[in-house]
Amino acid sequence: MxxxxxxxxxxxxxxxxxxxxxxxxxxxLGYLAVSFxxxxxxxxxxxxxFQSYLASFLCKASAGEYAxxxxxxxxxxxxxxxxxxxxxxxxxLLMSCAMSQRLDPKAPGWLRGYYAFYITxxxxxxxxxxxxxxxxxxxxGVSILAGPLWAGGTALGCIAGNLxxxxxxxxxxxxxYGMFLAVIIPAAKKxxxxxxxxxxxxxxxYGAAHLPVIRDVSSGTRTIVLxxxxxxxxxxxxxxxxxxxxxxxxxxxxxxxKNVRMEAGSAVEQDYTESAHEEV
Amino acid sequence: MTGDFxxxxxxxxxxxxxxxxxxxxxxxxxxxxxxxxxxxYYVPFVTLAxxxxxxxxxxxxxxxxxxxALIAGILAAWFGADxxxxxxxxxxxxxxxxxxx
Numbered sequence: 267m268x269x270x271x272x273x274x275x276x277x278x279x280x281x282x283x284x285x286x287x288x289x290x291x292x293x294x295l296g297y298l299a300v301s302f303x304x305x306x307x308x309x310x311x312x313x314x315x316f317q318s319y320l321a322s323f324l325c326k327a328s329a330g331e332y333a334x335x336x337x338x339x340x341x342x343x344x345x346x347x348x349x350x351x352x353x354x355x356x357x358x359l360l361m362s363c364a365m366s367q368r369l370d371p372k373a374p375g376w377l378r379g380y381y382a383f384y385i386t387x388x389x390x391x392x393x394x395x396x397x398x399x400x401x402x403x404x405x406x407g408v409s410i411l412a413g414p415l416w417a418g419g420t421a422l423g424c425i426a427g428n429l430x431x432x433x434x435x436x437x438x439x440x441x442x443y444g445m446f447l448a449v450i451i452p453a454a455k456k457x458x459x460x461x462x463x464x465x466x467x468x469x470x471x472y473g474a475a476h477l478p479v480i481r482d483v484s485s486g487t488r489t490i491v492l493x494x495x496x497x498x499x500x501x502x503x504x505x506x507x508x509x510x511x512x513x514x515x516x517x518x519x520x521x522x523x524k525n526v527r528m529e530a531g532s533a534v535e536q537d538y539t540e541s542a543h544e545e546v
Numbered sequence: 547m548t549g550d551f552x553x554x555x556x557x558x559x560x561x562x563x564x565x566x567x568x569x570x571x572x573x574x575x576x577x578x579x580x581x582x583x584x585x586x587y588y589v590p591f592v593t594l595a596x597x598x599x600x601x602x603x604x605x606x607x608x609x610x611x612x613x614x615a616l617i618a619g620i621l622a623a624w625f626g627a628d629x630x631x632x633x634x635x636x637x638x639x640x641x642x643x644x645x646x647x
Contacts, residue, residue, distance in 0.1 A: 296630035299637075317551050324559035329594055334558045338551065347554055351561040354597075357590035358562070362569035375571065382567035388629070436607040437641035440615045443602040444629075444636035446594040447616075451623035453591060460591055467595035475600055489596050496592045501584035 279403040286407020289392045293408065294415040296388065296445075300328055301416050303441035305423020307332060311339035315424040322420035326386050326413075330354040331420075332442060336485055346487060353490050361390045370399045377402050384409050387449060459504045467496060602636075611643035 301322060308318035313335070325331050333354040337347050362385055369378065384405055389412060393405050427435055454461035474480050474488045483491075602619075603612035615636040622635045 292628075292630065296628075296633065299630065299633050313551060317555060321555045321558060324555065325562045327562050329597060330558065330562050332597065334554065338554050344553065344557055347557045348561050351558050352565065353589070354593055355562045355565050356586065356593070358566045359569055360586045360590075362566050366570045369570070378570050379567055382563065382570045385566045385570075432607065433641065433644055436605075436611070436644060437637045439605040440602055440612065440619075440636040440640050441633040443598050443605070443615070444619045444633035446598045447619040447636075448623045448627070448629040448632035450591050450594050450598075451620055452626075455624055460588075463588065463591060464595045467592050468599040471596040472600045485601075489593065492596045493589060493593045496596075497585050497588040500588050500592075501581055504584070505580050506584040506587055 279401065282401040282403040283407035283410075286404040287410055288407075289404075290408040290411040293388045293392070294411040297412055297416040298419040299438075299441050300445045301419030302423035302426075303438045304328060304331055304335070305420040305425075306427040306435055306439055307335045307442070308420060309424045309427045311335040313338065313424065315421045318424040319417050319421035323413075323417040325351075326384065326416060327355050327358070328387075328442060328445060333489060340485065342487075346490075350487075350490055353493050356493075357387075358385050361385050361387075365390070365393075365400070368400045373402065381405060384413070388412070459500065463496070463500050467492070470496065606640050606644070608644055608647040610647050611640045614643050615639045 304322070305315075305318050308321065308331075313321070321331055321334070325334070330351055333350050334347065337350055342350075362382060365381060365385060369381065381400075381402060389405060389408050392408060393400055396404060423438070427438075430438075450460075450464055454464050470492055471488075474483075474492060475485070480488070599616065602616050603609045606612035606615065618639040619632050619636045622632045627635065
């Protein structure tokens with residue numbers, strides 16, 4: 267992959283921040299709704315508003331934080347917490363791998379560190395959709411609004427969850443699951459294997475929650491075991507073709523499958539797809 | 547046992563940041579192992595699916611409303627609604643359904 271732009275001139279950085287900021291608006295609004303429902307879960311787990319703010323600021327992971335809060339509620343061990351956080355966030359390993367192929371090799375270490383802090387499903391999707399090497403200032407622009415809305419929304423949910431009518435709390439509590447569905451269903455539409463896999467997951471998860479003995483295991487542990495067993499099983503039964511450009515491929519898959527067709531991202535996404543074809 | 551909340555949060559932070567930062571800084575070559583590639587590819591779908599059901603049905607006051615939200619969310623995502631819209635649709639379905647159930 268060659269860098270047609272060279273390293274980043276200052277005027278281009280300003281444009282990148284502005285573009286990033288625009289892309290961050292719909293992301294931030296989506297974050298607000300979802301992190302609000304996450305805050306309600308944090309409150310139920312016994313966290314204070316500050317603690318939930320801190321967790322969201324530091325972790326930036328809907329599924330990971332959700333899993334973490336349920337483990338806190340269950341009084342899990344620290345080891346369970348570490349394993350669950352790893353499993354729930356395992357997809358970021360793949361995204362980080364994909365990002366590593368898109369960063370300028372000249373990008374200094376601290377910049378890689380900053381990038382890594384903002385690898386979320388949505389920010390990854392809009393960042394990776396841009397053509398050529400990633401300009402770090404674009405991701406910075408996205409994070410200006412999206413970052414505080416995510417952490418602030420969690421604290422808000424934690425506080426206002428107490429004040430809101432029971433009916434609204436009940437309605438908001440499904441926002442998070444809606445977001446999960448928005449990530450997995452588009453992939454199921456494209457792949458029969460993923461569609462079948464999701465059906466099996468639903469059935470297995472339901473079974474595990476109701477079968478005697480197994481249902482007494484904490485829900486966090488059930489999620490860990492089910493994830494490892496089912497993912498390994500499907501990886502053995504339906505291995506994906508090995509691609510020399512696997513990370514490049516992962517970029518595209520992630521971009522396509524996240525179904526985060528942010529208005530700001532859709533135009534550049536097309537550019538990226540074209541440039542990707544040139545490179546392959 | 548119930549641990550210190552700040553220690554829980556610290557563990558969550560260390561693990562989730564390590565996952566993001568280590569590949570980005572250490573892996574300069576591609577992962578070639580087919581099993582690991584496939585496993586990593588499927589993990590997000592399995593984790594999210596397992597965490598969604600039956601939890602979505604148990605999260606609402608009425609299980610029926612949760613079930614309707616699940617169906618509405620699947621349909622909306624299937625027909626191309628983005629993340630924000632799917633979330634909102636699920637919430638609205640629960641709000642409306644619980645007026646009747």
